[in-house]
Amino acid sequence: QVAADLGIGLVEFYPMPRYTGTQEVNPFLLRDLSKCILCAKCIRADHELVVEGAIDYLERGFDARPATLHDWPLDRSTCTFCGTCMELCPTGALFERDKPRVSTSPQRIVTTCPFCACGCAYELEVADNCVVGVRPGIPDSPNGVTLCVKGRFGYEYVNHPHRLQKPLLRKDGELVATSWENALTAAATGLKDLIAQHGPDSVAILCTPHCSNEEAFLLSLLSSRILQTTNLCCNTGMDMGALIDGMRETLGWTGSRHTFHDIEGAGSLLLIGTNPPASAPLLSYTIKRAVRNNRAHLIAIDPIENKLCRQASVWLRPKPATDEMVLSSLLGAIIQELSGKNSIPGELKEIRRLYQQVSPEDFEKTTGIPFGHIKEAARLFCAAEKKVIAFGNGIIQQPRGKNLVRTICTMSCLIEQLTNREVILFPVLKQSNAVGCMHLGLLETKTPETIFQEILAGHIKGLWIIGDDPAVNLPGAQQVLAALDKLALLVVADSFLSRSAQKAHIVLPVASFAENAGSITNMENRVQFMRPAINPVGESLPGWVIITQLANMLGAGFNFGSPKEILENIKTQVPAYAAMVVSENSATYSSHLLSTPATTAKQTLCVPQIGEPISLPDPEYPFLLVLGSMLFQLDAGHKTARCRRLAKITTDEYAELNMDDAARMNISDHENIRLVSPAGEKLIKSRCTKKIPQGTVFLPLPFTRRSTLLPFSVSGSGFKNFKVRIEKVSS
Ligand code: SF4
Numbered sequence: 001q002v003a004a005d006l007g008i009g010l011v012e013f014y015p016m017p018r019y020t021g022t023q024e025v026n027p028f029l030l031r032d033l034s035k036c037i038l039c040a041k042c043i044r045a046d047h048e049l050v051v052e053g054a055i056d057y058l059e060r061g062f063d064a065r066p067a068t069l070h071d072w073p074l075d076r077s078t079c080t081f082c083g084t085c086m087e088l089c090p091t092g093a094l095f096e097r098d099k100p101r102v103s104t105s106p107q108r109i110v111t112t113c114p115f116c117a118c119g120c121a122y123e124l125e126v127a128d129n130c131v132v133g134v135r136p137g138i139p140d141s142p143n144g145v146t147l148c149v150k151g152r153f154g155y156e157y158v159n160h161p162h163r164l165q166k167p168l169l170r171k172d173g174e175l176v177a178t179s180w181e182n183a184l185t186a187a188a189t190g191l192k193d194l195i196a197q198h199g200p201d202s203v204a205i206l207c208t209p210h211c212s213n214e215e216a217f218l219l220s221l222l223s224s225r226i227l228q229t230t231n232l233c234c235n236t237g238m239d240m241g242a243l244i245d246g247m248r249e250t251l252g253w254t255g256s257r258h259t260f261h262d263i264e265g266a267g268s269l270l271l272i273g274t275n276p277p278a279s280a281p282l283l284s285y286t287i288k289r290a291v292r293n294n295r296a297h298l299i300a301i302d303p304i305e306n307k308l309c310r311q312a313s314v315w316l317r318p319k320p321a322t323d324e325m326v327l328s329s330l331l332g333a334i335i336q337e338l339s340g341k342n343s344i345p346g347e348l349k350e351i352r353r354l355y356q357q358v359s360p361e362d363f364e365k366t367t368g369i370p371f372g373h374i375k376e377a378a379r380l381f382c383a384a385e386k387k388v389i390a391f392g393n394g395i396i397q398q399p400r401g402k403n404l405v406r407t408i409c410t411m412s413c414l415i416e417q418l419t420n421r422e423v424i425l426f427p428v429l430k431q432s433n434a435v436g437c438m439h440l441g442l443l444e445t446k447t448p449e450t451i452f453q454e455i456l457a458g459h460i461k462g463l464w465i466i467g468d469d470p471a472v473n474l475p476g477a478q479q480v481l482a483a484l485d486k487l488a489l490l491v492v493a494d495s496f497l498s499r500s501a502q503k504a505h506i507v508l509p510v511a512s513f514a515e516n517a518g519s520i521t522n523m524e525n526r527v528q529f530m531r532p533a534i535n536p537v538g539e540s541l542p543g544w545v546i547i548t549q550l551a552n553m554l555g556a557g558f559n560f561g562s563p564k565e566i567l568e569n570i571k572t573q574v575p576a577y578a579a580m581v582v583s584e585n586s587a588t589y590s591s592h593l594l595s596t597p598a599t600t601a602k603q604t605l606c607v608p609q610i611g612e613p614i615s616l617p618d619p620e621y622p623f624l625l626v627l628g629s630m631l632f633q634l635d636a637g638h639k640t641a642r643c644r645r646l647a648k649i650t651t652d653e654y655a656e657l658n659m660d661d662a663a664r665m666n667i668s669d670h671e672n673i674r675l676v677s678p679a680g681e682k683l684i685k686s687r688c689t690k691k692i693p694q695g696t697v698f699l700p701l702p703f704t705r706r707s708t709l710l711p712f713s714v715s716g717s718g719f720k721n722f723k724v725r726i727e728k729v730s731s
């Protein structure tokens with residue numbers, strides 16, 4: 001570097017590049033193009049791996065350099081700060097901003113990203129018992145060298161100064177530090193007393209789909225065999241019954257049977273009610289590569305524009321809550337396309353008859369989609385041999401989500417019947433171990449709403465929360481807080497003194513993913529492993545140790561010495577995990593694709609139902625509020641909001657509304673507005689955009705934190721059917 005700075009070693013008369021400094025204001029990446037050797041690896045990473053198109057060569061000859069459009073800073077480009085270009089830059093011209101400095105070379109430990117259900121594998125860089133970075137690029141991992149911004153920069157919460165160090169016990173109204181023995185004895189005694197006085201269903205356990213398979217398994221044993229309570233609940237933030245029941249009743253199995261690699265080879269993709277660029281970034285790279293490399297036709301169905309809609313061959317933008325009509329018409333058009341004039345079996349005839357009954361005018365009036373677009377979507381989708389149908393929250397969270405899931409499954413079965421080729425059906429889940437929790441039966445338990453209603457009704461008197469913060473994550477913050485106040489015993493196990501933990505009688509400090517071992521199962525049914533990279537912070541303990549110790553105080557007699565021993569037990573009790581071979585070498589990457597459900601499972605197809613429109617016009621609350629994921633935060637931000645750089649880019653809370661609606665109400669961009677619902681209100685900044693259809697407001701999930709805007713009870717209305725009005729705030 002010194003030689004380069006002094007010009008030593010350069011050929012005489014070699015013209016020096018005249019790069020001007022790039023002022024980056026983003027909190028993630030810096031560019032020093034004086035080090036650039038024009039190898040184009042960053043451009044290829046951006047175009048070929050994450051298919052973002054944020055950077056390309058600018059200028060010619062000696063002035064050529066990788067740059068954004070108009071040479072603007074990265075945050076004004078389409079860059080998502082995934083860091084893949086930085087990872088592949090061989091000279092350090094692209095580098096991580098504010099990366100912790102360490103005096104020695106960091107150690108590297110292979111582990112799995114704890115955030116979304118894509119399950120990217122990477123190495124954690126650690127020094128002085130702190131996590132100082134992550135490095136992807138593990139051979140055979142689902143993500144290769146790619147990550148998303150959360151995985152790349154979201155490790156900061158591990159080293160956060162507010163991590164809980166010791167167990168806390170409430171004395172005279174204050175939470176004071178205590179020993180593990182005191183805290184666990186108090187928790188066990190409290191639970192035992194409640195069960196003795198009021199029966200097993202007076203206690204409940206609320207956990208998170210980010211817990212490991214081993215923790216989920218122990219919790220299921222603890223609740224069913226030791227506490228004998230029916231009140232075990234895993235908070236996925238949505239009604240998973242619609243997905244599980246809808247798939248099981250139609251196909252005989254749930255989840256996915258395919259990998260990201262299978263999706264990448266697709267010739268056509270139908271994407272329904274899911275926003276992978278925000279909720280499952282690795283999946284979005286895969287889809288974009290299929291479109292780029294195979295010229296696959298992408299058909300997107302979503303009223304709200306996401307980044308993939310721009311790459312779609314057909315983007316169907318239905319009016320909110322008209323999905324039933326859109327899906328059943330698409331199904332009819334697909335049958336028409338594939339069967340032509342041939343004779344077709346009974347169910348198909350019924351569906352085709354329904355499709356033929358809908359007049360193009362009625363369809364267009366109800367859904368807002370020109371009828372010809374449905375036919376074109378069916379034609380393009382059917383033209384390819386390898387087809388993918390991916391669907392997500394936008395479908396599952398609908399009031400009649402199960403009906404919609406059944407229609408999608410029926411579509412997949414009928415295409416298989418008519419073409420004799422398998423269709424890749426891919427439900428897009430959000431949380432890192434939602435799939436593992438589904439396999440272990442934790443998603444078929446009571447919903448959080450039911451648990452909290454039973455607390456308010458006085459039936460549940462003791463609650464153990466593990467890794468979740470319902471006071472922030474659940475709708476109806478006031479009722480949730482009132483319910484927590486009502487409990488005779490509240491035990492919270494968390495890494496931070498969360499809002500729920502502040503209400504607790506006993507707080508147990510939990511080790512983070514970087515201090516824990518265990519397995520998680522991603523969206524592809526791939527089991528991967530977390531490995532402890534640093535010692536637990538303070539006196540915190542891994543979740544599986546806490547559950548084992550508390551269960552033993554309740555008389556469980558668990559003698560598991562490690563997560564591996566628990567996994568061996570899972571293998572004996574959950575058939576899908578039976579064939580797993582756990583690698584003896586814990587230092588290297590290993591994964592196991594679970595055996596897929598039998599394709600011979602009995603299929604029960606459904607003729608789509610088109611019910612009454614759910615969203616009735618309401619003069620007092622004329623806007624439909626849609627909640628959705630955000631790339632820079634996970635769920636309501638329980639962990640990612642504690643990452644300095646991720647938090648910095650999401651400091652301003654905003655709601656997105658349609659430009660024409662905004663103009664009509666004389667609201668401009670970044671203006672203070674008030675969203676008012678029958679349940680409460682929220683003051684927030686406006687963001688006016690064409691991405692949102694008229695009559696709709698989009699609120700990113702992290703901005704629902706602590707808000708009274710959402711009603712406590714969402715039963716029957718789903719998570720996609722809140723109504724609000726918008727008020728302009730004068731100052
Ligand atoms: S950080 Fe990711 S999205 Fe941004 S330029 Fe680099 S590769 Fe492209």
Ligand code: SF4
Pocket residue numbers: 113114115116117118119120143147148149150151152280281282283
């Ligand atoms: S895509 Fe998901 S699993 Fe991969 S790095 Fe991002 S948050 Fe982590």
